[in-house]
Amino acid sequence: MKYPSPYAPDFSNRDPLTGVAEDFPTRWSPRSFVKTAIPAEDLEVIFDAARWAPSAYNEQPWNILTSTDETFETFLGLLVEANRKWAVNASLIGFMVARRNFTQSGKPNPTALYDCGSAWMSLTLQARKLGLYTHGMSGIRRDAIYEAFGIDRDDFEVVAGFTIGVLDLKENLGKPYVDWESPSPRKPLAEIWKQGVW
Amino acid sequence: MKYPSPYAPDFSNRDPLTGVAEDFPTRWSPRSFVKTAIPAEDLEVIFDAARWAPSAYNEQPWNILTSTDETFETFLGLLVEANRKWAVNASLIGFMVARRNFTQSGKPNPTALYDCGSAWMSLTLQARKLGLYTHGMSGIRRDAIYEAFGIDRDDFEVVAGFTIGVLDLKENLGKPYVDWESPSPRKPLAEIWKQGVW
Numbered sequence A, B: 001m002k003y004p005s006p007y008a009p010d011f012s013n014r015d016p017l018t019g020v021a022e023d024f025p026t027r028w029s030p031r032s033f034v035k036t037a038i039p040a041e042d043l044e045v046i047f048d049a050a051r052w053a054p055s056a057y058n059e060q061p062w063n064i065l066t067s068t069d070e071t072f073e074t075f076l077g078l079l080v081e082a083n084r085k086w087a088v089n090a091s092l093i094g095f096m097v098a099r100r101n102f103t104q105s106g107k108p109n110p111t112a113l114y115d116c117g118s119a120w121m122s123l124t125l126q127a128r129k130l131g132l133y134t135h136g137m138s139g140i141r142r143d144a145i146y147e148a149f150g151i152d153r154d155d156f157e158v159v160a161g162f163t164i165g166v167l168d169l170k171e172n173l174g175k176p177y178v179d180w181e182s183p184s185p186r187k188p189l190a191e192i193w194k195q196g197v198w
Helices: A040-051 A072-076 A081-087 A112-130 A142-149 B040-051 B072-076 B081-087 B112-130 B142-149
Strands: A062-067 A092-099 A133-137 A156-165 A193-195 B062-067 B092-099 B133-137 B156-167 B193-195
Touching (some): A040 A062, A040 A112, A081 A133, A092 A112, A112 A133, A142 A156, B062 B072, B092 B112, B142 B156
Parallel strands (some): A062 B193
Antiparallel strands (some): A062 A092, A092 A156, B062 B092
């Protein structure tokens, strides 16, 4: 891992089955980042991983809009205030924007957001392989994002935001964030997996 | 890998950047499956991986409805005909069903499908780690699925289908499927990744 973590997160409230690859239960969404410039070559690898996600008719409806530079303040201002406070220390802020309609037919793509979620998971897992962390954000100012970048609402849907960064000690987070800074548990498998009947 | 492949797929039309983990560009969506009973312990690991995906407010909006047994014919009949013809040899047919609203507030969840896509990618990558393949399907009979299982449309959205199976030689696929049986290429990275400006 190119970006080692300053502490070992406590995963004791997570209960993956034996045999689940550690990529999945050891991925989590911290808020404590230490401001670090991530070389372009690492970001390229992360976003390249997203390219290989599957999508309906291979439409690849994902569009990833990111900032690491002098536009960072603008991107930060497009988050809700509660996210701005910790995201300021991330290395990158990004927005996932889905193409609503199929490029070929112009018809609505019912899995556009779903397919974008696959791409998002791919980039997240690739980031972890480098030792970096991501944090997805639904707390974004969607209307302001369409306006700020001139994104056509008929063609595109701003889905979610995210940060990429280098983990910092959680003690460096202020209140109330420090109290939330640990991997979250999950529902039991039986609650999400239904076999044969709904 | 518990389920070895009978041939090495040709990835020569894929151009991942150096450094991208092979999990991503070597995942693809075949149609050639050889009917195989997958032990419950392997399916459990696959769906357990999905549990660890991130979601807005940790809502975990994913509901995974699957069949491997005497309900298989019913599930098969809920695919469009073009998918039925090859999916018949898969080991499992599944549907991803998203909870539309937040459980706590009852308000619409704008990232429900996106979060389900993350769970879908997790289960897909975990399946590959076992040597199994998945194939996502947007070609499903959505209306019939709501009816067949009594799924409440106000609360849930049937998003997509998928199969899990053991790879067969592509030569065993009939026309026209055999002609499509190879990993698909992707758009160049510059086309999906926009830095600072839309």
